[in-house]
Amino acid sequence: MSRVNTVLGTIPAEELGLVAIHEHIGYGMPGSELDTKWWKTPEQRYEETVPKLRAFHEHGGGTFVDATGICNGRDVDYYKSLSAKTGVHIVACTGFVGGDTALPHFAQAGVEYLTQQFVHEITVGIGNTGSLAGVIKVGVSRGGRMTDLDKRIYRAAARASLATGVPILTHLAIDAENAIAIFNEEGLPLDRVLFGHVDDGVNADKTRDIWIAEQGGRIGFDTFGYETELPDPPFWARPRKERLDHFLRFIGEGRLKLVLASADANCSPLGWPGVKGHTVNYIFDDLIPDLRAAGLDETTIKTIFVDNPADFLTIQK
Numbered sequence: 001m002s003r004v005n006t007v008l009g010t011i012p013a014e015e016l017g018l019v020a021i022h023e024h025i026g027y028g029m030p031g032s033e034l035d036t037k038w039w040k041t042p043e044q045r046y047e048e049t050v051p052k053l054r055a056f057h058e059h060g061g062g063t064f065v066d067a068t069g070i071c072n073g074r075d076v077d078y079y080k081s082l083s084a085k086t087g088v089h090i091v092a093c094t095g096f097v098g099g100d101t102a103l104p105h106f107a108q109a110g111v112e113y114l115t116q117q118f119v120h121e122i123t124v125g126i127g128n129t130g131s132l133a134g135v136i137k138v139g140v141s142r143g144g145r146m147t148d149l150d151k152r153i154y155r156a157a158a159r160a161s162l163a164t165g166v167p168i169l170t171h172l173a174i175d176a177e178n179a180i181a182i183f184n185e186e187g188l189p190l191d192r193v194l195f196g197h198v199d200d201g202v203n204a205d206k207t208r209d210i211w212i213a214e215q216g217g218r219i220g221f222d223t224f225g226y227e228t229e230l231p232d233p234p235f236w237a238r239p240r241k242e243r244l245d246h247f248l249r250f251i252g253e254g255r256l257k258l259v260l261a262s263a264d265a266n267c268s269p270l271g272w273p274g275v276k277g278h279t280v281n282y283i284f285d286d287l288i289p290d291l292r293a294a295g296l297d298e299t300t301i302k303t304i305f306v307d308n309p310a311d312f313l314t315i316q317k
């Protein structure tokens with residue numbers, strides 16, 4: 001049977017519904033929890049987050065994949081209560097956003113240790129929460145090239161994915177030749193990997209999305225909504241139409257089954273102000289209407305947000 005790990009238990013993939021494949025309940029850099037300026041009370045965090053998840057659920061959202069790695073504010077007991085109160089399935093991840101967000105304890109670790117850590121979080125649980133990770137996060141450190149630590153994390157993720165059947169989701173799809181070389185060396189089928197952020201304003205030109213798709217990788221257009229039209233756009237913003245055209249062109253060339261889409265928004269940013277006016281509900285408020293206006297039918301929209309994520313997230317043993 002096809003199963004997916006959520007923070008409240010393992011569920012049939014058919015129950016996921018519409019999936020936001022790359023989002024954050026609260027993302028911060030390691031140490032932000034110690035910063036007195038940005039420290040948030042539990043009340044503030046719930047107040048910022050619950051209405052967004054409730055709206056997500058009311059719009060017809062089924063599952064929220066939290067791509068916040070170890071050391072970036074991941075808080076699974078909190079996710080469990082959010083999921084129980086809002087009815088949204090939450091999938092938590094093991095792994096790291098990038099080598100440069102791994103604290104020294106992990107930064108000094110070898111591939112074997114990292115593999116064991118990921119496998120433990122997928123098969124035994126994250127900390128003492130009893131919740132199993134449903135996806136493995138990896139990423140390219142700031143600088144544009146994979147560091148030695150990034151490569152150890154990618155290799156460990158490949159081994160953990162093969163051992164458990166849980167897929168891998170990447171922060172950034174740049175330097176994909178090195179990433180794919182590692183996955184190939186480990187014998188991991190590339191349809192178990194979502195190469196994320198091919199659509200952001202900084203890397204869209206450097207990302208070889210078509211080449212990655214030709215190798216069999218899945219492609220994440222997962223920063224929808226970070227637009228230059230925002231009142232306070234982040235440096236990775238991109239004109240709305242440019243990103244949408246990129247996406248439509250990509251699927252129009254026969255790659256619909258390979259794409260996943262999301263907004264990469266933060267419900268309650270930790271240690272930074274976040275990007276105002278951008279939430280996971282961009283998917284419903286703007287993206288799906290834009291796709292309909294561009295002529296996509298409901299079956300195609302279901303493929304992008306329901307069928308493809310269910311196929312990707314299903315534990316493959």
Ligand SMILES: [Zn+2]
Nearest residue numbers: 022023067264
């Ligand atoms: Zn993210």
